[in-house]
Amino acid sequence: MPAHDGETLIMMGEPSDAVIExxxxxxxxxxxxxxxxxxxxxxxxxxxxxxxxxSQEHRYSAEAIGGVRFARHRPEWLDRWxxxxxxxKASMSLAIWNEEKAFIARGLILGRLSVEARLAAFLRYLxxxxxxxxxxxxxxxxxxxxxxxxxxxxxxxxxVLRKLRIEKVIAMPRKDCMQIMDGNHLARIAER
Amino acid sequence: MPAHDGETLIMMGEPSDAVIExxxxxxxxxxxxxxxxxxxxxxxxxxxxxxxxxSQEHRYSAEAIGGVRFARHRPEWLDRWxxxxxxxKASMSLAIWNEEKAFIARGLILGRLSVEARLAAFLRYLxxxxxxxxxxxxxxxxxxxxxxxxxxxxxxxxxVLRKLRIEKVIAMPRKDCMQIMDGNHLARIAER
DNA sequence: CGTATTCTTGATATAGTTCAAATGCCGTGG
DNA sequence: CCACGGCATTTGAACTATATCAAGAATACG
Numbered sequence: 331m332p333a334h335d336g337e338t339l340i341m342m343g344e345p346s347d348a349v350i351e352x353x354x355x356x357x358x359x360x361x362x363x364x365x366x367x368x369x370x371x372x373x374x375x376x377x378x379x380x381x382x383x384x385s386q387e388h389r390y391s392a393e394a395i396g397g398v399r400f401a402r403h404r405p406e407w408l409d410r411w412x413x414x415x416x417x418x419k420a421s422m423s424l425a426i427w428n429e430e431k432a433f434i435a436r437g438l439i440l441g442r443l444s445v446e447a448r449l450a451a452f453l454r455y456l457x458x459x460x461x462x463x464x465x466x467x468x469x470x471x472x473x474x475x476x477x478x479x480x481x482x483x484x485x486x487x488x489x490v491l492r493k494l495r496i497e498k499v500i501a502m503p504r505k506d507c508m509q510i511m512d513g514n515h516l517a518r519i520a521e522r
Numbered sequence: 523m524p525a526h527d528g529e530t531l532i533m534m535g536e537p538s539d540a541v542i543e544x545x546x547x548x549x550x551x552x553x554x555x556x557x558x559x560x561x562x563x564x565x566x567x568x569x570x571x572x573x574x575x576x577s578q579e580h581r582y583s584a585e586a587i588g589g590v591r592f593a594r595h596r597p598e599w600l601d602r603w604x605x606x607x608x609x610x611k612a613s614m615s616l617a618i619w620n621e622e623k624a625f626i627a628r629g630l631i632l633g634r635l636s637v638e639a640r641l642a643a644f645l646r647y648l649x650x651x652x653x654x655x656x657x658x659x660x661x662x663x664x665x666x667x668x669x670x671x672x673x674x675x676x677x678x679x680x681x682v683l684r685k686l687r688i689e690k691v692i693a694m695p696r697k698d699c700m701q702i703m704d705g706n707h708l709a710r711i712a713e714r
Numbered sequence: 715c716g717t718a719t720t721c722t723t724g725a726t727a728t729a730g731t732t733c734a735a736a737t738g739c740c741g742t743g744g
Numbered sequence: 745c746c747a748c749g750g751c752a753t754t755t756g757a758a759c760t761a762t763a764t765c766a767a768g769a770a771t772a773c774g
Contacts, residue, residue, distance in 0.1 A: 367714065423614060430621070434581070437715085439629040441670070465670070472721095482635070482762075488722060664752070665753065674730075680754060681730090684754085
């Protein structure tokens with residue numbers, strides 16, 4: 331099933347009665363605090379399972395960002411999926427761990443002091459998640475979401491991206507297309 | 523078994539051949555990057571399982587902070603522990619989820635723009651984790667670790683704690699003892 | 715094509731980093 | 745028990761990164 335950009339796939343607080351399998355595109359996990367503060371917690375990529383029934387209710391909303399196609403499964407499907415996966419009794423753990431990795435990644439990225447270091451670390455993370463062709467990878471995440479994810483303002487995201495472009499660390503042939511020109515330099519920036 | 527303060531319970535990169543059960547005190551999860559950058563990723567509290575064998579190697583080091591007593595178990599023990607727990611086949615998931623929650627918490631805390639908001643959010647989190655007597659709870663985490671966890675400098679931690687004390691939002695009768703005087707105000711500060 | 719959204723840029727104020735130094739605290743060994 | 749050294753915390757001062765406000769340009773969308 332395809333999803334419109336911005337479409338909500340699962341809703342925070344609703345009972346966890348469905349698991350989403352992301353087939354293509356990128357989705358975001360969003361947390362809404364009681365005061366209505368919105369925070370992008372993670373991004374999901376093709377192959378990821380979204381909304382594992384770890385608790386009674388979903389702990390975040392999942393929203394389509396760009397080019398999303400997905401499948402919605404009942405929890406029973408998860409049991410079969412796990413069984414089919416080579417009889418490895420660890421595969422539920424694997425699925426959960428995969429989700430956990432996304433959240434840990436955000437923590438580690440946000441642990442840096444400067445926005446530049448955080449953004450550099452995120453771009454390296456993203457490059458490892460996206461298929462790369464001609465040195466470029468899709469960059470469909472709006473800067474507003476990036477700002478929320480990296481705990482900064484959209485204006486700063488824009489400025490830091492420009493700085494990295496000027497320094498020829500990255501290039502953006504199109505707005506939705508990112509190329510890492512100097513991986514070593516990017517790694518150095520990411521280290522504070 | 524008791525642990526000295528600062529003692530390493532498990533080491534990042536070593537094979538996951540032991541699970542630690544924290545009986546008392548507080549421990550920290552620390553990640554060391556290849557360049558040697560150190561980052562406090564999470565804190566563990568009594569009852570937590572540390573070093574679940576999700577991957578071949580531990581993904582973080584665990585170090586004792588204060589008053590730690592712990593038990594070291596072989597991975598087989600985990601199977602028995604899971605079996606004993608009411609035959610709930612979900613209990614491995616529960617253990618993993620508990621670990622995951624700690625990392626998600628850091629992400630959500632770090633998602634705030636100001637250090638004051640991050641610290642306020644963390645104190646609320648901590649108050650929910652620590653037993654409270656006489657309105658006070660143990661506050662054994664050194665400010666250096668807090669700074670690393672909250673992605674700021676120790677000096678700023680010190681200054682913000684002072685500010686909160688002056689504003690009578692919190693009180694610290696002793697250095698290792700924290701009291702929340704105005705929970706509503708603290709919640710408001712945590713909301714940016 | 716017009717409208718809404720996202721991105722970009724500039725200017726300003728402020729929070730927070732950094733460096734440096736002083737103070738307090740704790741354990742160790744004499 | 746006290747003196748010492750090391751470590752954590754505190755404070756000050758200067759500088760810098762980044763939030764915020766405001767406005768304009770570009771882009772997507774119906």
